[in-house]
Amino acid sequence: MSKVKIITGTSAAAEAARLCDVDVISAYPITPQTTCVEKLAEFVANGELDAEFIKVESEHSAISACIGASATGARTFTATSSQGLALMHEVLFIASGMRLPIVMMNANRALSAPINIWNDQQDSISQRDTGWIQIYAADNQETLDSIIQAFKIAENEKVLLPVMVNLDGFILTHTVEPVELPDEEEVRDFVGIYEPKHAYLDPDRPITQGPVGVPSCYMESKYNVQNAMNNAEKVIMDVNEEFAKKFGRKYGNGLIETYNIENAETVLVAMGSVCGTIKEVIDDLKQEGKEYGLLRIRTYRPLPINHIREALKNAKNIAILDKDITFGMNKGAVYTDLAGFLKDKKTTNYIVGLGGRDIRQDDIKEIMKHAEKAEDGETKWMGLKEQ
Amino acid sequence: MIEIRFHGRGGQGAVTAAQILAKAAFYDGKFSQAFPFFGVERRGAPVMAFTRIDDKKIRLRSQIYEPDYVVVQDPTLLDTIDVTSGLKKGGKIVINTNKDIKLEGYDTYTIDATDVALEVLGLPIVNTVILGAFTGVTGEVTIDSLKKAIMDTFPKKLGEKNAKAAEVAYNMIKEE
Amino acid sequence: MVTVGTIIYEPGNSTNKTGSWRVFKPIMDKDKCVMCENCFIFCPEGCIKEKDGKFEIDYDYCKGCLICVNECPVKAISSIREEK
Ligand code: SF4
Numbered sequence: 001m002s003k004v005k006i007i008t009g010t011s012a013a014a015e016a017a018r019l020c021d022v023d024v025i026s027a028y029p030i031t032p033q034t035t036c037v038e039k040l041a042e043f044v045a046n047g048e049l050d051a052e053f054i055k056v057e058s059e060h061s062a063i064s065a066c067i068g069a070s071a072t073g074a075r076t077f078t079a080t081s082s083q084g085l086a087l088m089h090e091v092l093f094i095a096s097g098m099r100l101p102i103v104m105m106n107a108n109r110a111l112s113a114p115i116n117i118w119n120d121q122q123d124s125i126s127q128r129d130t131g132w133i134q135i136y137a138a139d140n141q142e143t144l145d146s147i148i149q150a151f152k153i154a155e156n157e158k159v160l161l162p163v164m165v166n167l168d169g170f171i172l173t174h175t176v177e178p179v180e181l182p183d184e185e186e187v188r189d190f191v192g193i194y195e196p197k198h199a200y201l202d203p204d205r206p207i208t209q210g211p212v213g214v215p216s217c218y219m220e221s222k223y224n225v226q227n228a229m230n231n232a233e234k235v236i237m238d239v240n241e242e243f244a245k246k247f248g249r250k251y252g253n254g255l256i257e258t259y260n261i262e263n264a265e266t267v268l269v270a271m272g273s274v275c276g277t278i279k280e281v282i283d284d285l286k287q288e289g290k291e292y293g294l295l296r297i298r299t300y301r302p303l304p305i306n307h308i309r310e311a312l313k314n315a316k317n318i319a320i321l322d323k324d325i326t327f328g329m330n331k332g333a334v335y336t337d338l339a340g341f342l343k344d345k346k347t348t349n350y351i352v353g354l355g356g357r358d359i360r361q362d363d364i365k366e367i368m369k370h371a372e373k374a375e376d377g378e379t380k381w382m383g384l385k386e387q
Numbered sequence: 388m389i390e391i392r393f394h395g396r397g398g399q400g401a402v403t404a405a406q407i408l409a410k411a412a413f414y415d416g417k418f419s420q421a422f423p424f425f426g427v428e429r430r431g432a433p434v435m436a437f438t439r440i441d442d443k444k445i446r447l448r449s450q451i452y453e454p455d456y457v458v459v460q461d462p463t464l465l466d467t468i469d470v471t472s473g474l475k476k477g478g479k480i481v482i483n484t485n486k487d488i489k490l491e492g493y494d495t496y497t498i499d500a501t502d503v504a505l506e507v508l509g510l511p512i513v514n515t516v517i518l519g520a521f522t523g524v525t526g527e528v529t530i531d532s533l534k535k536a537i538m539d540t541f542p543k544k545l546g547e548k549n550a551k552a553a554e555v556a557y558n559m560i561k562e563e
Numbered sequence: 564m565v566t567v568g569t570i571i572y573e574p575g576n577s578t579n580k581t582g583s584w585r586v587f588k589p590i591m592d593k594d595k596c597v598m599c600e601n602c603f604i605f606c607p608e609g610c611i612k613e614k615d616g617k618f619e620i621d622y623d624y625c626k627g628c629l630i631c632v633n634e635c636p637v638k639a640i641s642s643i644r645e646e647k
């Protein structure tokens with residue numbers, strides 16, 4: 001039986017890992033992710049989850065332990081944030097290269113210096129080229145649902161890639177709201193049992209994982225990862241549909257979600273929790289007869305370029321919000337990724353919410369107005385104080 | 388949508404209070420959300436927490452700047468913090484104090500929550516007491532849902548005691 | 564074709580047959596062998612395999628490092644010059 005609980009985003013993530021019956025968890029605590037691993041450790045300690053919890057001394061070790069575990073054929077989960085994710089960096093490539101379907105919860109948090117524990121998305125966006133699928137959740141329910149979906153996507157034979165489910169630090173990790181916990185049996189039925197055909201530990205069938213890839217095979221192995229990303233688009237959409245059928249909840253087409261986009265000349269493009277605030281503003285302005293649209297990117301990798309172009313075909317002004325910055329370009333990464341594919345549109349870029357700077361409804365309205373008047377290619381840092 | 392801001396000191400359970408209120412609203416069949424002020428937390432330092440209650444799913448993710456209600460858990464905060472900042476005109480403010488305080492332009496309610504807490508709980512922890520008073524003053528949640536929310540936040544015995552404390556405060560403020 | 568995850572399912576840790584690298588060739592005396600598994604564990608190529616309850620060396624992959632010779636406690640493995 002499903003039940004609704006008033007819980008934080010980190011609890012929702014931990015509940016999802018429990019529902020998916022993970023075999024191995026290895027994680028190192030870091031604000032604002034800590035309560036997720038505490039909860040998982042508690043589940044393991046009181047027998048609610050039959051899993052191995054590997055304690056480690058750093059995030060580098062945590063993800064390395066996960067790779068070892070996943071390489072044996074175990075369903076593996078980890079969670080981190082910010083500096084922790086940055087410390088995992090070199091190992092993240094190994095997980096995708098070895099095609100290990102590890103699922104990670106990342107609490108989006110700013111990177112030092114200066115030290116800052118609050119939200120932005122610089123941490124995960126900085127890992128965009130590591131070969132991990134990246135999903136950005138907009139609320140706590142989506143966090144839980146996305147982790148369940150993530151295992152099914154990651155373990156699909158056409159994909160076999162690790163998945164990072166991102167939720168905004170504090171804004172979701174430390175906010176309680178109603179979350180429906182689906183029935184345990186139904187979740188296990190949905191995700192199935194992980195029985196890898198490619199990577200396993202079996203003394204009767206010895207194999208070598210993680211060998212040297214000489215120049216004559218390295219390019220092919222990377223091309224395989226790219227192909228898996230291509231396949232992932234369809235798998236993510238299918239899993240989204242299948243999930244909707246079973247649990248009654250759906251997130252756009254799985255890759256993107258649009259809101260009031262049909263009638264709008266000006267469309268905002270964003271990821272994560274800020275999309276809720278944007279929807280609220282869109283509804284308010286609709287009452288005044290003004291039409292604005294939202295395109296929420298749910299999967300940043302694979303980046304569903306064709307779906308994005310199609311969704312934006314009637315829009316004139318595209319305002320792209322970035323909770324990150326590519327220094328030396330004065331642009332965010334989402335903008336730099338998209339602008340080249342939207343050459344026939346006016347695109348503008350908004351650097352928002354770095355290090356937990358609150359994004360108010362007024363900021364959203366200001367972005368909408370600016371996008372209508374601005375020159376193509378302009379960048380604006382929102383809420384920047386005069387210095 | 389109703390927005391509530393809690394003022395307390397680190398360790399006084401302002402965040403827990405905001406979460407209990409969100410649970411109570413949910414038990415009343417509404418949608419709710421509660422979150423702390425995103426700042427540095429130290430024991431004893433002034434802290435804030437927020438609750439939103441609505442009839443429909445809450446999508447707003449910004450902080451709360453113009454609350455409908457303010458709850459002050461510690462009277463000493465009045466000297467250092469503008470607790471009415473952004474409070475809507477004629478908005479209600481519930482203060483834990485044994486003094487008779489009236490804040491100009493607002494509907495002020497006072498309760499000696501520390502006294503009630505000491506009597507019922509034997510501890511000067513006021514967050515559930517002041518929630519009882521808040522419920523009596525505003526009627527935004529029902530006392531039954533509040534008690535249920537308190538009960539499933541704390542272990543059994545402690546939950547019962549805290550629910551009782553909330554009810555005592557609820558009745559006290561209703562009788563005034 | 565590069566496999567998913569570049570995993571090697573053949574014995575040894577290389578997709579290339581490394582047998583031609585040998586200068587010295589290990590020769591195992593199966594009668595002397597006491598099945599202690601030392602050579603099996605230490606062989607860096609993983610090319611010592613068990614067959615019908617006895618170990619044997621797969622010369623397609625044995626690269627002649629002679630670690631097995633060194634590790635054998637009963638001197639059951641000797642080495643000779645490879646004929647080329
Ligand atoms: S010499 Fe012995 S240890 Fe070295 S590769 Fe050949 S069998 Fe293995």
Ligand code: SF4
Binds near residue numbers: 595
């Ligand atoms: S090390 Fe020597 S005794 Fe041991 S298994 Fe190998 S050949 Fe036999």
